[in-house]
Amino acid sequence: MSKVILKKKIAQRIANGHPWIFSNEIDKTEGAFDAGGIADVYFHDGKFAGRGYVNPQSQITVRLLTRKKEEINDQFFHRRISEAWEYRKKIGYTENCRLIFGEADEMPALIIDKFNDYFVIQTMALGIDVWKPAIIKALEDIFSPKGIYERNDVPVRELEGLKQQKGFLSAPFDTSIVITENGLKFHVDIENGQKTGYFLDQRDNRRQIQHIVKGADVLGAFTYTGTFEIHAAHYGARSVYGIDISENAVAQANKNAQLNGLEHVCKFEAVNAFDALKTWAREGRQYDVVMLDPPAFTKSRETIQKAITGYKEINLRGMKLIKNGGFLVTSSCTNLVQPELFLQIIDMAAKDARKKIKQVTFRAQASDHPIVWGMENTNYLKFLVVEVTNK
Known part of the structure; x- marks a missing residue:
C-alpha cells in the first residue's frame, strides 16, 4: 500500500472529515503512486487519516473513501x-x-x-x-x-x-422513459437530457408553489422541460407561460404538458430569457408569479463575480414583472454561491428594483441529496420564495 504523508500545516477540514486532499497539502509519498490506485494517508504526526484513491494528474490528488483501515474491494x-x-x-x-x-x-x-x-x-x-x-x-x-x-x-x-x-x-x-413525481408524469431523456436526464433535486421544492399559484398568471424562465410550470398548472394556475433558449427542452416541456393533460394551461416557447425579461419589464408586462430556475452561472471561483452579477440581474428583471403582492420563485444551483450570499444578491436586486420582499420559504435540495456540514459542495441548491410588493 502506497503512503501519502500530509504537511504539518494543512486545512483543518481534512481532520474534520472532508475527503479532498490537494497536491499542495502533501509533504511526501512512499511506495508506488499509481494513478487510480489506493493509498493510505497519514497526518504529519503519523496518525492515520484515511484511505482513498489517488491521481497525481489531478489538483485533488487524493479523495478519501474511508477513515478506517478497511480493504477497498x-x-x-x-x-x-x-x-x-x-x-x-x-x-x-x-x-x-x-x-x-x-x-x-x-x-x-x-x-x-x-x-x-x-x-x-x-x-x-x-x-x-x-x-x-x-x-x-x-x-x-x-x-x-x-x-x-x-x-x-x-x-x-x-x-x-x-x-x-x-x-x-x-x-x-429505450432511454426515453416516463417517471412520476408528486402525482405528475414526466418524460426523462436519459441519453441526451441535461446532467443525468432530469433534475431530481428540485422535487420537494416544486410542491412549495402549490398555494401561491392558485388562480395565478405564471411566468417561468429557464424552464428546461417544464417541471415547475406543469406543477403550477396542476396546482390551479390560470395560465402558465414558460420560456427556455433550448428548442429541444421546449419540445419536451410541451410533451410533458400534454402527458398530464395540461396543454390548455401551459404554453412553452424557445426564447432567450435574459433578453425577454428585460424587454417585457420595459413593456410593462405583469404576472402574479414569476419563477426563475437558471443554470449554474459559474464553475470556478475566478468568475464568481460574473455569477453574482447574473443572478442579481435576472432577479431584478423578474421582480419588475410581478404584480404588487405577487410572488418570486427563484433558485441557484451554483455551489460557489453559498446560501447567505444568495440571499444578499436577492436583497440587492429588490433594492435596485425598488421593491419590498417578504420571505415565504427558503430551502435547499431534496433530502436524497444529503448536505454534510463542512462540505460546501454538498450544500449547493438554494430555493427561495418571496412576496414582492411596491415600496
Missing part, C-alpha cells in the same frame, strides 16, 4: 451502495432518487440516479472510474435493474485524464 462498494439505499428508504425516497451523492455518501466523484428501475451513473474521477465494474455489479445484485446507462459526457473528467463518453452499461434499452 468489490464488497466495499456493494456495502456502501446498500447503506445509501437503506438511508433513502428511511427518509422516503424510493421510486426516483439520487442514490449516490458523491462525497455526501462517502463515494467521492460518484453520482447514481435511480429512475424507476433504470440507473444513470457518472464517475467523474479516475479513482472511482476504475471501480465502475464493481459498482455496476453491486447495482445488479441489489436492484436487478432494467437498465444502467453511463452519462460521463462531462468536461470535468478531462481534468482527471479521462475521456468524455456515454452509453449502455447493461443490455440496451
Whole structure:
C-alpha cells in the first residue's frame, strides 16, 4: 500500500472529515503512486487519516473513501451502495432518487440516479472510474435493474485524464422513459437530457408553489422541460407561460404538458430569457408569479463575480414583472454561491428594483441529496420564495 504523508500545516477540514486532499497539502509519498490506485494517508504526526484513491494528474490528488483501515474491494462498494439505499428508504425516497451523492455518501466523484428501475451513473474521477465494474455489479445484485446507462459526457473528467463518453452499461434499452413525481408524469431523456436526464433535486421544492399559484398568471424562465410550470398548472394556475433558449427542452416541456393533460394551461416557447425579461419589464408586462430556475452561472471561483452579477440581474428583471403582492420563485444551483450570499444578491436586486420582499420559504435540495456540514459542495441548491410588493 502506497503512503501519502500530509504537511504539518494543512486545512483543518481534512481532520474534520472532508475527503479532498490537494497536491499542495502533501509533504511526501512512499511506495508506488499509481494513478487510480489506493493509498493510505497519514497526518504529519503519523496518525492515520484515511484511505482513498489517488491521481497525481489531478489538483485533488487524493479523495478519501474511508477513515478506517478497511480493504477497498468489490464488497466495499456493494456495502456502501446498500447503506445509501437503506438511508433513502428511511427518509422516503424510493421510486426516483439520487442514490449516490458523491462525497455526501462517502463515494467521492460518484453520482447514481435511480429512475424507476433504470440507473444513470457518472464517475467523474479516475479513482472511482476504475471501480465502475464493481459498482455496476453491486447495482445488479441489489436492484436487478432494467437498465444502467453511463452519462460521463462531462468536461470535468478531462481534468482527471479521462475521456468524455456515454452509453449502455447493461443490455440496451429505450432511454426515453416516463417517471412520476408528486402525482405528475414526466418524460426523462436519459441519453441526451441535461446532467443525468432530469433534475431530481428540485422535487420537494416544486410542491412549495402549490398555494401561491392558485388562480395565478405564471411566468417561468429557464424552464428546461417544464417541471415547475406543469406543477403550477396542476396546482390551479390560470395560465402558465414558460420560456427556455433550448428548442429541444421546449419540445419536451410541451410533451410533458400534454402527458398530464395540461396543454390548455401551459404554453412553452424557445426564447432567450435574459433578453425577454428585460424587454417585457420595459413593456410593462405583469404576472402574479414569476419563477426563475437558471443554470449554474459559474464553475470556478475566478468568475464568481460574473455569477453574482447574473443572478442579481435576472432577479431584478423578474421582480419588475410581478404584480404588487405577487410572488418570486427563484433558485441557484451554483455551489460557489453559498446560501447567505444568495440571499444578499436577492436583497440587492429588490433594492435596485425598488421593491419590498417578504420571505415565504427558503430551502435547499431534496433530502436524497444529503448536505454534510463542512462540505460546501454538498450544500449547493438554494430555493427561495418571496412576496414582492411596491415600496
